[in-house]
Amino acid sequence: MIGEGAYGKIFISTVGNINVAVKIISKKGKSNEYLEKFLPRELEAASKLKHENIINVFDVMESKNSVYIVMELAQGGDLLDKITEEGPLSKEEAQKIFKQIVEAVEYMHRQNMAHRDLKLENILLDxxxxxxxxxxxxxKTVQKNELSNTFCGSAVYTAPEILKGEAYDAFKADVWSLGVILYGLVYGALPFQEGSIIQVVQKTISLPQMKVDKDCEELIISMLEPEAAKRANLSDILSSKWFN
Known part of the structure; x- marks a missing residue:
């Protein structure tokens, strides 16, 4: 086993002469909401999304008790492990990695799909x-200006409007999560901890006294804007001074 999440375990297998990752999701003990809503969404995304920076799914198989998702093997681990082991990334490496993440999310949004669980653990490297x-x-597939109500994702990456129980723009919520990810890449830690979520709701954030590019700091602040309507969008991010 090379990984384990809330809903499944991941193993290495071989198809022909190719190493692949197989996510095995047991149906036993899972809620009806997961089996009827969240699992079908994951399978829909697996079949619909085709982008060089999104994990490629080769096949999906289902038995009475389990679902098997066969996908490409990302041997470089996830970004949380990377910064835990290496600390903050250099400007050049952070730019290279973060731009790819944004381009993948931008592609998803063009397909009218929001991720809603962007975090360092869900960004793999080959x-x-x-x-x-x-x-x-x-x-979730959403249309422009459509609001969502489901609380989902990991609290330390979750936008304040979701934490407050408000209806939210899922695309804008993804941008907030991207801001937390970029903060983690350049500072080597997250801006909020589980016990300090009240900070998010109270709209308070401070940047560490570290030597980080000013343009990068401004970009982070624009993504971690508590008011969703004022928050940066993906085109703002890709055209920011930090990238150009």
Whole structure:
């Protein structure tokens, strides 16, 4: 076993002469909401999303008790492990990795799909350090200006409007999560901890006294804007001074 999440375990297997990852999701003990809503969404995303920075799914098989998702093997591990082991990334490496993440999310949004669970653990790297976004169990097809109500994702990456129980724009919520990810890449830690979620709701954030590019700091602040209507969008991010 090479990984384990809330809903499944991941193993390495071989198809022909190719090593693959197989996510095995047991149906036993799972809620009806998961089996009827979140699992079908993950399978829909697996079949619909085709992008170089999104994990490629080769096949999905189902038995009475389990679902098997066969996908490409990302041998470089996830970003949380990377910054835990290496600390903050250099400007050049952070730019390279974060741009790929944003491009993957931008592609999803163009397909009218929000991820809703973006976090360092769900960003994998292949053997050449190429980004592979994964884990689409909370993804949702949404239309422009459509609001969502479901609380999902990990609290430390969750936008304040969701934490306050408000209806929210899932695309804007993804941008907030991207801001938390970029913070983690350049500072080597997250801006909020489980016990300090009240900070998010109270709209307070402070940047560490570290030597980080000013343009990067401004980009992080624009993504971690508590008011969703004022928050940066993906085109703002890709055209920011930090990237150009």
């Amino acid at each position: 053997s050449e350090c190429k980004v592979k976004v994964t884990d689409f169990g909370f993804s």
